[in-house]
Amino acid sequence: MTLDRNDLELLRDMMTEVSREVSREVCGELIKESETRMMAYIESHVEKKIDTLADxxxxxxxxxxxxxxxxxxxxxxxxxxxxxxxKDARDKGQAKAQ
Structure with missing residues (x-):
């Protein structure tokens, strides 16, 4: 069984698509982890400082x-x-005038 040029192109396209989907999943997981770390930092540091400032x-x-x-x-x-x-000055002035 030999693969012709069309078969090789089809395999390459399939591998590229699988690679893109894996990359999307990995990027999605990395983004979620980053968001989680950012939220933890905000909750533990920034929110406390804002609460202290508000107080x-x-x-x-x-x-x-x-x-x-x-x-x-x-x-x-x-x-x-x-x-x-x-009033006191006025009263004294009137008393002198009389």
């Missing part, structure tokens, strides 16, 4: 809110004191 941001916002409330209280006190000083 720090929340704590900072709470401090800012407390400081804002204190500033509002101080502004009210300054306004009340200013009004008292102005």
């Amino acid at each position: 720090g941001l929340l704590a900072t916002n709470e401090r800012i809110d407390r400081l804002t409330e204190r500033m509002d209280d101080m502004n009210e006190t300054v306004l009340a004191n200013t009004m008292y000083i102005v």
Whole structure:
């Protein structure tokens, strides 16, 4: 049994196709392994850092809110004191005028 040129071409085409499919499967497995490693890294390193950052941001916002409330209280006190000083100065000015 001898193989002619057409038989050899057919065999070569079949081997090429099988090789391509094996390459696709191997590439698919490598990609899945890479994805798994990337997800594990993200979950163990990146997510922890993002959670820590978010916690720090929340704590900072709470401090800012407390400081804002204190500033509002101080502004009210300054306004009340200013009004008292102005009223007192006006009253003294009126007393001298009489």
